[in-house]
Amino acid sequence: MxxxxxxxxxxxxxxxxxxxxxxxxxxxxxxxxxxxxYIDFLAGAGSLNYGHNNRIVSEALxxxxxxxxxxxxxxxxxxxxxxxxRDFSELILAPRGYDYKIQFTGPTGTNAVEAAxxxxxxxxxxxxxxxxxxxxxxxxxxxxxxxxxxxxxRGLSGTRNGVTRMPFDGYLGEGVNTADYLEKVLDDSGxxxxxxxxxxxETVQGEGGINVARDSWLQQIAAICEKREILLIVDDIQVGNxxxxxxxxxxxxxxxxxxxxISKSIxxxxxxxxxxxNPEVDQWxxxxxxxxxxxxNLGFVAASAILRAYWSDDMLTQDVLRKGAIIEExxxxxxxxxxxxxxxxxxxxxxxxxxVPDNGLAGQVSRFSFENNLIIETCGSTGSVVKLLPxxxxxxxxxxxxxxxxxxxxxxxxxx
Ligand SMILES: Cc1ncc(COP(=O)(O)O)c(C=O)c1O
Numbered sequence: 001m002x003x004x005x006x007x008x009x010x011x012x013x014x015x016x017x018x019x020x021x022x023x024x025x026x027x028x029x030x031x032x033x034x035x036x037x038y039i040d041f042l043a044g045a046g047s048l049n050y051g052h053n054n055r056i057v058s059e060a061l062x063x064x065x066x067x068x069x070x071x072x073x074x075x076x077x078x079x080x081x082x083x084x085x086r087d088f089s090e091l092i093l094a095p096r097g098y099d100y101k102i103q104f105t106g107p108t109g110t111n112a113v114e115a116a117x118x119x120x121x122x123x124x125x126x127x128x129x130x131x132x133x134x135x136x137x138x139x140x141x142x143x144x145x146x147x148x149x150x151x152x153x154r155g156l157s158g159t160r161n162g163v164t165r166m167p168f169d170g171y172l173g174e175g176v177n178t179a180d181y182l183e184k185v186l187d188d189s190g191x192x193x194x195x196x197x198x199x200x201x202e203t204v205q206g207e208g209g210i211n212v213a214r215d216s217w218l219q220q221i222a223a224i225c226e227k228r229e230i231l232l233i234v235d236d237i238q239v240g241n242x243x244x245x246x247x248x249x250x251x252x253x254x255x256x257x258x259x260x261x262i263s264k265s266i267x268x269x270x271x272x273x274x275x276x277x278n279p280e281v282d283q284w285x286x287x288x289x290x291x292x293x294x295x296x297n298l299g300f301v302a303a304s305a306i307l308r309a310y311w312s313d314d315m316l317t318q319d320v321l322r323k324g325a326i327i328e329e330x331x332x333x334x335x336x337x338x339x340x341x342x343x344x345x346x347x348x349x350x351x352x353x354x355x356v357p358d359n360g361l362a363g364q365v366s367r368f369s370f371e372n373n374l375i376i377e378t379c380g381s382t383g384s385v386v387k388l389l390p391x392x393x394x395x396x397x398x399x400x401x402x403x404x405x406x407x408x409x410x411x412x413x414x415x416x
């Protein structure tokens with residue numbers, strides 16, 4: 001590890017939780033340079049829903065490169081982009097009755113959020129944006145303003161500009177409907193909260209601790225937006241792309257956001273981000289949100305291959321829901337088995353969290369798991385939630401082995 005310690009910036013992060021040098025990976029298994037194999041329950045923080053080096057993607061990329069397919073194209077028209085637009089429209093948008101326009105932003109999730117915030121302000125002429133407690137939307141200045149966790153704001157100035165924070169669903173306990181509070185604040189000229197350009201939310205807060213919004217809460221927020229001509233932006237960067245079962249995480253709730261942010265797994269591990277825009281919201285001037293890397297053709301090729309392989313029927317959705325139930329059952333069992341840990345289980349589809357309130361124990365679970373060749377991270381403002389985010393395509397036996405290792409880690413912290 002010496003070269004990383006001596007040459008890489010102090011900002012490095014995941015390498016500290018998983019201190020080894022990785023070299024190869026396939027599906028849900030990642031291998032370090034010593035040949036040790038790890039089961040990957042982190043999956044590139046949700047970027048590898050279809051696994052590492054998915055064969056379908058690798059073959060499409062190799063054949064594209066072998067015929068000298070264009071790799072970089074700014075935002076010029078390319079065959080790869082044309083194919084992606086057609087596939088996304090035919091396989092994702094049309095079957096759901098959506099007529100969204102597709103914007104290619106810079107390839108990071110945070111740039112998609114930047115673009116969404118800018119566009120909402122441009123369209124409405126308003127500055128304020130409502131974001132929620134424990135929301136995570138990226139770390140560039142505009143997006144950072146909407147991200148809750150104090151860790152990312154520490155020592156910086158001007159990072160909260162133009163954003164009002166409201167309590168997410170459940171933040172004030174079960175008996176309090178925070179959407180009622182939001183509505184009251186918006187309709188009260190004495191509240192000190194300006195009518196916002198947009199309300200920005202995750203339906204399941206990924207980094208913020210696997211906090212799941214109820215469908216009824218999402219529906220109420222959508223109604224609040226519609227009544228006051230506020231744009232609803234859903235950040236589906238982590239829990240879209242099939243993570244909750246359906247392609248979009250908001251499908252169950254039956255809401256229709258004005259803007260949807262998509263990134264991470266859309267390019268199957270290659271950098272790529274898009275915004276979906278209601279046509280009337282697409283009020284950009286040409287080139288007004290531009291960027292050199294908005295034409296990652298390898299991302300388009302990977303995305304098309306994935307869409308065709310996994311989204312022409314509902315088999316993946318069914319499989320995700322089946323395997324998600326297996327995860328939930330294990331987590332609930334551990335909550336019963338280790339009452340002294342006071343574990344809290346939450347999640348949906350294939351994104352699950354298990355809160356270990358006792359300070360630092362979630363981190364111990366992650367460390368013990370890594371010692372036993374399972375990669376799993378913590379989330380939440382104090383890192384108290386162990387987060388399960390395996391590839392959606394994980395084989396049943398690998399999932400079972402990973403859960404066995406995780407269960408052993410919980411057994412170990414229960415006796416500490
Ligand atoms: C919901 C959500 N939005 C935005 C981002 C930022 O994406 P990126 O790290 O690619 O900038 C993330 C990253 O974890 C995320 O989970």
